[in-house]
Amino acid sequence: MTLLKVRGIKKSFAEGEAHHQVLSSINLDVPKSIFMALCGPSGSGKSTLLNICGLLNNPDEGRLYWQDKEINFNNKKQLTLLRRNHVGFVFQTFNLVPVMTVFDNVEYPLMLQGVAKKERQERVYEMLFQVGLRGFENYLPDRLSGGQRQRVAIARALVKQPQLVIADEPTANLDSETAYQIIELMRELSKKLEASFLIATHDQRMTPYCHQIVNLQDGKLHNEPTSMQEAKNEVAAVCLS
């Protein structure tokens, strides 16, 4: 079943008096439990498409279907509730709340959902264990390394067990070793939690891990077949081992 369908999405931005077309008639299907990369050079429209898929921005034209139901971009409440309950976000700059401890940051989405305190605690501890940050609960983000912060961000995105995780350049601010660890972590958790990951990246290290790579150039999509991707995965796995 397709989790998210993108049909005929167009988006342009005004630059002075001129209009810059960022996305032109994009069609994309995001199936359940997929690890999908959205690749392309800077300015190709990756982040814009990701923001639309993550319900953070509305398209100028076209439609979006969440589990075959059309999303009404004028209904702010519906968008907020979808994000709250079904979409997780991992940002390039981590975007952790500095006054919240690691525990608080991860707990926040569950607080929004109104999950009971005891269950919240259990789920947060479990998630922190999964990302390898048990023992860091009471740390403030500024005491953590970049990799650890991104792990917290991943824990925050996944603690509510979303169906879709939007990750915008999650490894861009990390060194190679940490980047690999983060990629592996996301891949592992995606599989474990059956969450779809839609990752904007131009990090080539990411591509071997993806089920599907979608190339975006000048606002248009060029999809690679999944079988090729599987082949890449195998190569990468051998290299890594």
Add this chain to the structure above:
Amino acid sequence: MKWLQFAYRNIWRNQRRSMMTITLTAIGTLGILSTGGFALFTYDSLKEFATRATGHIVLAHDDYFDVDEEMPVQLGIENSVEIKKALLQEPEVKSVIQSIEFTGLISNGDKSTIFMGKGVDPEMFNLVGPAMKLLEGKYLSKRIDLMADAQVVLGQGLAKSMGAEVGSSLTLLSTTSEGALNAMDVLVQGIYTTGVPDMDDRMLYVHLPQAQELLLTSKIHTLSIHLFDTHKTQAFSEHFKKMFTELGVTTWRDHAFFYTSVKNLYNRIFGVMGIVILLMISFAVSNTIAMTVVERTREIGTLRALGSFDYEVSRVILLEAAMISLIGVLIGVVLTGLCVLGLTILDFQMPPPPGQTEGYPLRINFSAQLTIGVVLVMLLLAQIAAWIAARSGVNKPITEALAHV
């Protein structure tokens, strides 16, 4: 609880700015509460003066306060003794003072000058309190010695003008109720001051029966009723209106012109000052929150991306504003309390107001009602200011907020 915790931690992200806002709010609260407390002290003092001087309720002839008398005591009350007895039956009535007003000439044999006299029941001097200060001698004695000269208590200026001191003999000359002239020898019993030179230069007091004897009348002008509780003035005024339908019943407010004009003046001055202070604090809080919102634009965007409704993000910001203003206001209240205590202990004296010779103590009344009112208004204004400032951040498109540097 968690939200409060986040708000509290957020306050200390920019300590200097938060401290400035808290300090400003505390000073503003101190300013409003101390000026308001000073005004309340002044009102209470003037009210006390007015009620002691005129009584809480004044009974007189229906036209006495509106029409000028053609002949002395023309608009007097005949059966005042019976009325006084009836009034004293009322459990809330503390005292009833009869009085008669008259004018004439006072002479020491060499020199004469005009006076304004008042014949009163001597217990008036027990009630008048600090509105009248005895400088020399005594007030009128409780019992009249029929064998001796009539007693008189003179204002300081009048005594000086007559060259009189305690024990001096003077003569009062006045027009009787029938229009003839009558004179009476009086002995100076005491010299007083009210602190108002115009009054001290003219006023004198004699026993009521002797004033009646001088004016050849059995009438009086007014009955001043002193109640145990000032708050019951209005209720008893209505009661006495029904009880004495043929008389005019007025309250102390109708005669307290100084109290009314000072209150009107102070209300305007302190009212404008209060509004200025409140606006200042609103701007300070608004500025702090606006800067906070700008600095945290990306964070606000993140919280909204995670699925927070706008009101949930605003709630944290409003909690911060509430905490900042509450801390500031509470410090301000404590500072006001210390000022009240300090002024009571140190006993600062204010210089005499225009037209008076006596200063008065600088005091601040600590009113729970005023304090609660100020605290609530301050918190409400801070919330409104914060809400306005927070709106801009919360209404920004999420993608724009996330891209904010």
